[in-house]
Amino acid sequence: MNKSLTFIENNHKKEKPKTKEIPFGRTFTDHMFLMDYEEGKGWHEPRIAPYEPLTLDPAAMIFHYGQTVFEGLKAYRTDDDRILLFRPEKNFERLNQSSDRLSIPPIDEDEVMGYLKELLKVEKDWVPSFEGTSLYIRPFIIATEPNLAVSPSKRYTFMIILSPVGPYFSGGIHPVTINVEEKFTRAVKGGTGMAKTAGNYSSGYQAQAKASQTGNNDVLWLDGIEKRYIEEVGSMNIFFKIDGEVVTPALSGSILRGITRTSILEVLNEWDIPVTERRITIEEVYQAYEDGKLEEAFGTGTAAVISPVGTFNWNGKQIVINNHDIGPLSQKLYDTITGIQRGRKEDTYNWTVEV
Amino acid sequence: MNKSLTFIENNHKKEKPKTKEIPFGRTFTDHMFLMDYEEGKGWHEPRIAPYEPLTLDPAAMIFHYGQTVFEGLKAYRTDDDRILLFRPEKNFERLNQSSDRLSIPPIDEDEVMGYLKELLKVEKDWVPSFEGTSLYIRPFIIATEPNLAVSPSKRYTFMIILSPVGPYFSGGIHPVTINVEEKFTRAVKGGTGMAKTAGNYSSGYQAQAKASQTGNNDVLWLDGIEKRYIEEVGSMNIFFKIDGEVVTPALSGSILRGITRTSILEVLNEWDIPVTERRITIEEVYQAYEDGKLEEAFGTGTAAVISPVGTFNWNGKQIVINNHDIGPLSQKLYDTITGIQRGRKEDTYNWTVEV
Ligand SMILES: Cc1ncc(COP(=O)(O)O)c(C=O)c1O
Ligand SMILES: Cc1ncc(COP(=O)(O)O)c(C=O)c1O
Numbered sequence: 001m002n003k004s005l006t007f008i009e010n011n012h013k014k015e016k017p018k019t020k021e022i023p024f025g026r027t028f029t030d031h032m033f034l035m036d037y038e039e040g041k042g043w044h045e046p047r048i049a050p051y052e053p054l055t056l057d058p059a060a061m062i063f064h065y066g067q068t069v070f071e072g073l074k075a076y077r078t079d080d081d082r083i084l085l086f087r088p089e090k091n092f093e094r095l096n097q098s099s100d101r102l103s104i105p106p107i108d109e110d111e112v113m114g115y116l117k118e119l120l121k122v123e124k125d126w127v128p129s130f131e132g133t134s135l136y137i138r139p140f141i142i143a144t145e146p147n148l149a150v151s152p153s154k155r156y157t158f159m160i161i162l163s164p165v166g167p168y169f170s171g172g173i174h175p176v177t178i179n180v181e182e183k184f185t186r187a188v189k190g191g192t193g194m195a196k197t198a199g200n201y202s203s204g205y206q207a208q209a210k211a212s213q214t215g216n217n218d219v220l221w222l223d224g225i226e227k228r229y230i231e232e233v234g235s236m237n238i239f240f241k242i243d244g245e246v247v248t249p250a251l252s253g254s255i256l257r258g259i260t261r262t263s264i265l266e267v268l269n270e271w272d273i274p275v276t277e278r279r280i281t282i283e284e285v286y287q288a289y290e291d292g293k294l295e296e297a298f299g300t301g302t303a304a305v306i307s308p309v310g311t312f313n314w315n316g317k318q319i320v321i322n323n324h325d326i327g328p329l330s331q332k333l334y335d336t337i338t339g340i341q342r343g344r345k346e347d348t349y350n351w352t353v354e355v
Numbered sequence: 356m357n358k359s360l361t362f363i364e365n366n367h368k369k370e371k372p373k374t375k376e377i378p379f380g381r382t383f384t385d386h387m388f389l390m391d392y393e394e395g396k397g398w399h400e401p402r403i404a405p406y407e408p409l410t411l412d413p414a415a416m417i418f419h420y421g422q423t424v425f426e427g428l429k430a431y432r433t434d435d436d437r438i439l440l441f442r443p444e445k446n447f448e449r450l451n452q453s454s455d456r457l458s459i460p461p462i463d464e465d466e467v468m469g470y471l472k473e474l475l476k477v478e479k480d481w482v483p484s485f486e487g488t489s490l491y492i493r494p495f496i497i498a499t500e501p502n503l504a505v506s507p508s509k510r511y512t513f514m515i516i517l518s519p520v521g522p523y524f525s526g527g528i529h530p531v532t533i534n535v536e537e538k539f540t541r542a543v544k545g546g547t548g549m550a551k552t553a554g555n556y557s558s559g560y561q562a563q564a565k566a567s568q569t570g571n572n573d574v575l576w577l578d579g580i581e582k583r584y585i586e587e588v589g590s591m592n593i594f595f596k597i598d599g600e601v602v603t604p605a606l607s608g609s610i611l612r613g614i615t616r617t618s619i620l621e622v623l624n625e626w627d628i629p630v631t632e633r634r635i636t637i638e639e640v641y642q643a644y645e646d647g648k649l650e651e652a653f654g655t656g657t658a659a660v661i662s663p664v665g666t667f668n669w670n671g672k673q674i675v676i677n678n679h680d681i682g683p684l685s686q687k688l689y690d691t692i693t694g695i696q697r698g699r700k701e702d703t704y705n706w707t708v709e710v
Pocket of ligand 2: 589590591614615655658
C-alpha cells in the first residue's frame, strides 16, 4: 500500500502449528515488520523482513534505561476464512499515548495500520483456524542509541512480530483465583502505570510468584497510596457486578486503559445495564460479598477477553463469587465480544477491521 | 584467575581518547565481559570477548517486560599509575539486591569481582590519566529468553562494558539548580525504587525535560504517596545541612541505597558531625531556608561524587543556598572522597581495591 514499504522474503518458511495446543508467545511467523527512527530524519525505512535476531550495541539504551513501549492485539480467522482485527486503531492510539509518557517520538497511526495489514497479508496462512486460536500481534518500540547518558534516545526501532496462539482457556472458560496484593505496588499516580511499557510488567513478578505459590492464578493490584482502591489484575482490567450494577475502577492515571474494558463499557450501555467507572475499595467488595450482593467479577483483556473470577484471597479472607462458577453476565459478554471478533455475531459497533 | 574464564582477543583495537574531554557513555573499550544463565545450568561460560553487537531474538524478554538490572562504578588511575576501584563489592551486593526484586537469579559476588579485575587488567590502558577522568564500569543483566509470556525469563546474560569518561564538572565544581517535581513520581513503596533497574530511569524523562526547559539541571523527587517527603535527585541521593546538622532521607523502600551516600554517612560519623537519616519534607527544607538555617545541600553519586545544590525551584518559590556557592562541608567531603578514590589521600577506611 505504501510505496516506500520494502519486502524481503524469507525463503526458509517454518512449519505452522498443526493443532490448537499452541503455547502462548513462543512460536513466531516467518516475517516481521521493522521501521527505524533517527533524530532529524524521523521514522524511515519501513520494511517487512524475515523474522530473525536483532543486532544491537551492548550500550543500546533499551538495555540500560528501559525506554520502550508495546502493544498487544489479535487477528482472528472467521468461519468463512476472512481475517479480522478488533479495534486495532485503539492499539496504535494507545501506543502513542504510552510513547508520550516514555518520551518516545510518535508513529503515524494510519501509516502503521497500513503496514500491519501488509504484514498480515504476507503472513495470512499463519492465522490459525482451530477453535479459540488466533494470531497474537506484538507491536513494540525500543531505544537503540548506544549511549549510557540518562536521557531520551536519539534512535529507535519500531517492530511488529506475530505469534499464533492457542485458546486462553483450554477446555472452556473456568473462573480464576486471584490474590489481593497488599505489599507490592504496580504503579502510582505520576508514574507509568497508564503506559504499556516493559518495566511495569517485570516489577510484578515477585507478587505473581507469591500468588501462585499460594494457589492463585493472578494478582489484584491495589492503589499505591492508600492500598485500598482496586486498580487492575496482572494483564487485565477488572469489573464487579454488585446488586445489579456493574462497577469498574475509574482510570486513575495508574491503570491501563484496556480496549476490552472500553468495549465492555459500550456494550453494557447499549444493553442498558447500569455501569459506573468510579473508585472502589477492596473493603467495599468484601462488604458486598458479606451482604450477598457481589454477583459477579471478571477481568477483561485481549488475552482472555473475559476471565471470570471465582475467588479473591484477601488478607486471609476468601471472597467466593457465584459458587466459583461463571456468571450469566460474564458469559453473555464473552459470547458477544468473541462472537464479534470471530465474525459470528453481527458487528453493530463497527469494531472489526477486515484485512 | 578463574580457570574457566575464556579470553577472545580483539585484534582491531580502537583509538583511546587523547584529551580529558570525553563525553559520558559513548566511547567503549575493546573488550567486554559476558556470562550466560540458563535454568538448570546456572551461570556459565564466563568470557572476555571483543566489544561487539549482541544478537537477540526480537521476542527476547528484555524488549517486552523489562527484566533487567544494572550497576555503575568507576576505576581511577592514581598519580603513581595504579588502578583503584571504590568499594566495588558494594556494587555487586546491590546488583544482587536489585536482581532479587526483579526475580533475576543472583550472581556469585566474589567470582564476578574476579572477572571484573581480569577485564580491567586486559583493558588497563583504557583507564585515562587526565585530571578528573576515570573508566566507567557498567555491569548489567538482561533477560534473553524469546517468550511473550509475562513471567520470569529462563535465560539471562550478564555483561560488563567499560567506558572512559571525562570529569563530571568541566572547569571545577559548580552548584546545580534543581526542580522539585510535584506531578511525576519516580517510585513508591512496594515498587522497584530501591532497585537499579532500567524502567526507573526512562520514567523520569518527562520530568527531566520539564526541569531543563525551565532552566534546571536536574529533578528532586518527592515520595509517591504524600508528595512531601524528599526522596532523591535523578541519579543521586541528597543531603541537607540544617543548623549544623546533616540530614539525608532515610531509605524508604523507594530510594536507591547509594554507595556514595553510605560512604558520606561513615565519613561524617568519623568526623563527629551530627548526621541523621530520617524523613524530611520539602516544607521543612523551605522553612529552614526562610529561617536562614539551610547551610548546604548536595547530591551524592558515583558520577559527580558530590554535586552541591545552588538553587531548588519549588512551586514558584526559590531556595537559594549559600549564595549559589559551594559550601565548606560539600567541598571537604568532595576532596576527601575523591582523594581516597584517586589514591591521593590515605584510605583509612579500606575502601579502595587495587586491580
Ligand atoms: C496492565 C494491563 N491492564 C489491562 C490490560 C487489558 O487491556 P486490553 O483490553 O487492551 O488488552 C492489559 C493488556 O493489554 C494490561 O497489560
Ligand atoms: C536513582 C539513583 N540514586 C542514587 C544514586 C547514587 O548511587 P551511588 O552513590 O551508588 O552511585 C544513583 C546512581 O547510581 C541512582 O541511579
